[in-house]
Amino acid sequence: MDNSTMIQQKIRxxxxxxxxxxxxxxxxxxxxxxxxxxxTPRFIRNPEKVDRLLWNSFCENNLATYLHKxxxxxxxxxxxxxxxxxxxxxxxxxxxxxGQIFMIGVPCQKMVDRKKVSRAVKGEILQxxxxxxxxxxxxxxxxxxxxxxxxxxSSCQACTHRNPTRADVMVGDPVEELxxxxxxxxxxxxxxxxxxxxxxxxxxxxxxxxxCYACREACPMCYCSECFVDSSNPKWIEKSFSPSDLQFYxxxxxxxxxGRCSGCGACERACPMEIRLxxxxxxxxxxxxxxxxxxTGMDSEAPPPLxxxxxxxxxxxxx
Amino acid sequence: xxxxxxxxxxxxxxxxTLELSFLKEEDAKNFRFVPGQFCELSILGKGEAPxxxxxSPTENGSLRFTINKxxxxxxxxxxxxxxxxxxxxxxxxxGYPIELFKGKNLLVIGGGFAFxxxxxxxxxxxxxxxxxxxxxxxxxxxARTPGLLLYKDELAxxxxxxxxxxxxxxxxxxxxxxxxxxxxPNVLEEVAxxxxxxxxxxxxxxxxIKFTFPxxxxxxxxxxxxxxxxxxxxxxxxxxxGRCNIGHFYVCKDGPVFSYAQLEKLPxxx
Amino acid sequence: MKRRLDKKDFRSFLQNxxxxxxxxxxxxxxxxxxxxxxxxxxxxxxxxxxxxxKPAKDLxxxxxxxxxxxxxxxxxxxxxxxxxxxxxxxxFGARPCDIEAISIIEKVFVGKEYTDVYFLxxxxxxxxxxxxCNHPLSTCFCSSTGGGPFLRxxxxxxxxxxxxxYLVELLTEKGLAFxxxxxxxxxxxxxxxxxxxxxxxxxxxxxxSVPIDGIDKRLDLMAESSFWDRVHEGxxxxxxxxxxxxxxxxxxxxxxxxxxxxxRVRNWDSCLSPLYTLETSGHNPRTTGRxxxxxxxxxxxxxxxxxxxxxxxxxxxxxxxxxxxxxxIRKAILWTSSARPKSF
Numbered sequence: 001m002d003n004s005t006m007i008q009q010k011i012r013x014x015x016x017x018x019x020x021x022x023x024x025x026x027x028x029x030x031x032x033x034x035x036x037x038x039x040t041p042r043f044i045r046n047p048e049k050v051d052r053l054l055w056n057s058f059c060e061n062n063l064a065t066y067l068h069k070x071x072x073x074x075x076x077x078x079x080x081x082x083x084x085x086x087x088x089x090x091x092x093x094x095x096x097x098x099g100q101i102f103m104i105g106v107p108c109q110k111m112v113d114r115k116k117v118s119r120a121v122k123g124e125i126l127q128x129x130x131x132x133x134x135x136x137x138x139x140x141x142x143x144x145x146x147x148x149x150x151x152x153x154s155s156c157q158a159c160t161h162r163n164p165t166r167a168d169v170m171v172g173d174p175v176e177e178l179x180x181x182x183x184x185x186x187x188x189x190x191x192x193x194x195x196x197x198x199x200x201x202x203x204x205x206x207x208x209x210x211x212c213y214a215c216r217e218a219c220p221m222c223y224c225s226e227c228f229v230d231s232s233n234p235k236w237i238e239k240s241f242s243p244s245d246l247q248f249y250x251x252x253x254x255x256x257x258x259g260r261c262s263g264c265g266a267c268e269r270a271c272p273m274e275i276r277l278x279x280x281x282x283x284x285x286x287x288x289x290x291x292x293x294x295x296t297g298m299d300s301e302a303p304p305p306l307x308x309x310x311x312x313x314x315x316x317x318x319x
Numbered sequence: 320x321x322x323x324x325x326x327x328x329x330x331x332x333x334x335x336t337l338e339l340s341f342l343k344e345e346d347a348k349n350f351r352f353v354p355g356q357f358c359e360l361s362i363l364g365k366g367e368a369p370x371x372x373x374x375s376p377t378e379n380g381s382l383r384f385t386i387n388k389x390x391x392x393x394x395x396x397x398x399x400x401x402x403x404x405x406x407x408x409x410x411x412x413x414g415y416p417i418e419l420f421k422g423k424n425l426l427v428i429g430g431g432f433a434f435x436x437x438x439x440x441x442x443x444x445x446x447x448x449x450x451x452x453x454x455x456x457x458x459x460x461x462a463r464t465p466g467l468l469l470y471k472d473e474l475a476x477x478x479x480x481x482x483x484x485x486x487x488x489x490x491x492x493x494x495x496x497x498x499x500x501x502x503x504p505n506v507l508e509e510v511a512x513x514x515x516x517x518x519x520x521x522x523x524x525x526x527x528i529k530f531t532f533p534x535x536x537x538x539x540x541x542x543x544x545x546x547x548x549x550x551x552x553x554x555x556x557x558x559x560x561g562r563c564n565i566g567h568f569y570v571c572k573d574g575p576v577f578s579y580a581q582l583e584k585l586p587x588x589x
Numbered sequence: 590m591k592r593r594l595d596k597k598d599f600r601s602f603l604q605n606x607x608x609x610x611x612x613x614x615x616x617x618x619x620x621x622x623x624x625x626x627x628x629x630x631x632x633x634x635x636x637x638x639x640x641x642x643k644p645a646k647d648l649x650x651x652x653x654x655x656x657x658x659x660x661x662x663x664x665x666x667x668x669x670x671x672x673x674x675x676x677x678x679x680x681f682g683a684r685p686c687d688i689e690a691i692s693i694i695e696k697v698f699v700g701k702e703y704t705d706v707y708f709l710x711x712x713x714x715x716x717x718x719x720x721x722c723n724h725p726l727s728t729c730f731c732s733s734t735g736g737g738p739f740l741r742x743x744x745x746x747x748x749x750x751x752x753x754x755y756l757v758e759l760l761t762e763k764g765l766a767f768x769x770x771x772x773x774x775x776x777x778x779x780x781x782x783x784x785x786x787x788x789x790x791x792x793x794x795x796x797x798s799v800p801i802d803g804i805d806k807r808l809d810l811m812a813e814s815s816f817w818d819r820v821h822e823g824x825x826x827x828x829x830x831x832x833x834x835x836x837x838x839x840x841x842x843x844x845x846x847x848x849x850x851x852x853r854v855r856n857w858d859s860c861l862s863p864l865y866t867l868e869t870s871g872h873n874p875r876t877t878g879r880x881x882x883x884x885x886x887x888x889x890x891x892x893x894x895x896x897x898x899x900x901x902x903x904x905x906x907x908x909x910x911x912x913x914x915x916x917x918i919r920k921a922i923l924w925t926s927s928a929r930p931k932s933f
Contacts, residue, residue, distance in 0.1 A: 040914055
């Protein structure tokens with residue numbers, strides 16, 4: 001049996017068990033979409049309906065973002081490595097009660113970037129199937145097989161935390177992790193640029209922004225009841241389209257993620273204008289690692305460095 | 320428009336009445352409105368917000384609005400000094416259906432600072448020439464404390480009149496209050512006006528409406544003869560921006576006055 | 590009247606337009622991302638992406654638009670309205686769905702009592718050149734909403750891509766003004782036959798069919814249905830669907846500047862935003878996502894049809910393509926047609 005199929009079955013079995021025993025009220029996982037290469041979040045309450053859950057290389061959403069909406073329920077959540085880190089980060093921010101979330105952890109095979117796949121062929125993909133390392137896509141007048149590893153999401157390419165080690169149960173054997181230094185590859189690319197080049201890049205990317213805030217809603221760590229962009233008193237930025245306001249929004253949102261971002265890439269995946277966003281938070285995560293020896297969501301006890309204060313904290317940046 | 324006069328209405332200083340007069344005479348001549356309509360008042364730089372017209376069309380020359388201090392625009396309207404200018408767009412909305420009230424009895428129930436457009440309605444009907452339009456007028460107006468009542472001078476004058484029945488009540492009295500003490504729904508039950516050949520207009524905070532409504536039902540007022548003025552966040556005020564859309568209505572354009580028969584068919588988005 | 594524009598003359602045709610009009614066309618911003626923008630060079634036009642993310646409504650109802658400017662001089666504030674459009678405009682390459690959507694917005698914005706002058710001014714001064722869809726996507730369901738891949742209604746000119754050339758139909762008075770255009774040649778009967786063939790193929794390709802007929806009546810019975818609990822479950826309230834939707838027309842009005850000088854601006858807004866109906870008192874009539882997703886779908890398929898006899902959806906499929914959690918509006922429509930709405 002294919003690895004994905006085994007994982008899929010295990011997810012269903014565990015979900016059925018959790019629901020039947022009433023350990024959880026609701027299991028949130030992934031189910032079939034109406035389009036090839038797409039899945040949609042599924043909310044299962046009935047143990048008989050667990051067959052609606054599936055697992056494949058397109059399970060790209062970070063389901064931790066639903067914790068805020070379903071905060072009154074005991075939840076079973078299907079999580080990849082990055083998603084589990086978000087859940088841990090949220091638990092440290094006391095966004096849910098202890099024991100409220102049961103994490104069904106999946107050692108992640110790295111998610112495929114469906115937009116990259118669509119652009120690799122001429123025409124619309126009407127059918128797709130995965131088989132091991134290959135992706136077979138078919139459309140009007142074409143049928144090709146692609147190597148899935150050539151089409152991974154940027155945030156997945158150098159992921160070093162694919163195993164959700166803090167999950168309540170793991171539905172597969174752990175996968176091999178890359179050494180940590182690999183993970184900040186986008187930040188490193190960015191660092192290679194000169195100051196002017198960096199600004200030009202950032203300016204170009206953010207100029208496409210349509211202020212839909214999909215990035216903010218898709219992110220599990222963005223849960224403020226009033227976001228700074230919506231505040232009218234004090235009014236930090238205007239609601240209309242000055243480039244400096246667009247840039248301000250993206251910069252500040254990245255800063256608000258410092259020490260909290262798990263690098264899941266949900267923000268980039270949600271953006272309809274395909275704006276590069278992960279390099280900003282990656283750079284900040286890299287800094288947090290260097291300055292505070294801290295990585296988001298790897299320790300369910302250690303308080304996030306930017307949310308806490310100790311007398312013994314370093315002060316050498318104060319000149 | 321220019322602020323002619325500004326008065327603080329209530330003891331908590333949260334309600335301020337502005338009396339505005341037009342800058343241009345032809346604007347004053349052309350401005351025709353009916354009770355229940357509203358205007359969008361602007362403080363340039365802060366924004367614009369909708370306010371029910373508290374003055375009656377019979378009170379020529381100036382317009383009165385009572386502003387509750389709640390946010391950016393209303394705070395600015397509280398701080399604006401006499402002699403300074405405000406922007407205005409209006410009249411907007413549909414107004415109370417006075418045509419329907421003709422020849423019938425009218426029951427007016429108001430709570431708190433929702434009384435603004437009701438003042439317009441009552442003042443209009445009490446005007447000589449309009450008074451014969453309706454038969455009996457019963458007004459029940461309540462506020463939490465005596466200090467929070469609006470238009471106190473007017474209420475006193477209306478108490479003296481024989482052509483309407485006015486019952487003013489407060490939830491809690493104070494040492495100077497000699498009037499009625501009681502919640503509006505209970506006072507309504509006590510006054511028990513007849514629903515025969517009568518229309519009811521009710522404006523107030525949601526909690527008041529929630530408890531008064533069953534009393535209206537007990538008095539056998541049918542849904543088509545109960546009217547209310549809905550409050551919604553508005554921006555354009557002319558049925559374009561979609562903010563006040565409920566069902567296929569726009570509160571700013573098809574309302575804000577609706578009958579309960581109309582509201583019953585709409586989703587409870589208010 | 591039918592004409593032919595050879596593709597080798599396309600660049601010159603566009604250059605000619607640029608000299609006379611403000612020309613708006615699809616422009617590529619990044620791989621797979623395009624919008625309608627004013628172009629200065631013919632090379633900027635990019636027709637490779639099937640349908641730009643930002644719909645053509647942006648031209649008539651811009652995402653951010655200054656409505657008036659004010660300046661305080663002494664005690665008085667002088668105001669100036671910014672509704673005037675100085676130069677005639679041409680919109681090139683809009684798909685029939687986007688063009689139909691503009692007329693849907695027009696139904697609200699241009700009314701008997703009040704008219705949105707900013708919209709109307711732009712609408713009056715724009716010549717619309719539509720482009721037929723030879724290859725509709727599997728997510729297109731325009732024919733279910735009363736439209737179609739070759740719908741010519743409301744286009745002033747209509748282009749069909751024949752491969753080596755475009756077949757150009759001059760449809761209205763504004764379109765006929767192009768009959769003397771030096772780059773438009775006589776059309777060949779073979780061209781016309783090819784158009785017919787492409788049109789038939791395209792219609793067949795719009796395979797996606799949804800039961801829109803009678804949806805407003807079905808939804809009448811479903812205002813408080815548990816259907817909405819299921820619909821809103823997966824929605825994260827990201828608003829991409831409303832911003833990319835060619836018919837959505839909700840907007841916000843804000844003042845920018847200070848008491849001395851500034852402008853009043855309108856910006857696109859979304860009924861899916863929790864702030865949309867939030868009142869200053871703190872009361873929010875649409876407290877949860879359930880009420881908001883209900884509002885969006887009910888407005889499109891029940892409230893709008895009640896007033897205007899047409900659903901506020903043109904079947905462009907953008908909401909399906911770009912929803913981060915892959916909510917498919919066609920599924921929701923389909924469920925309304927079951928005798929008892931099933932859960933997801």
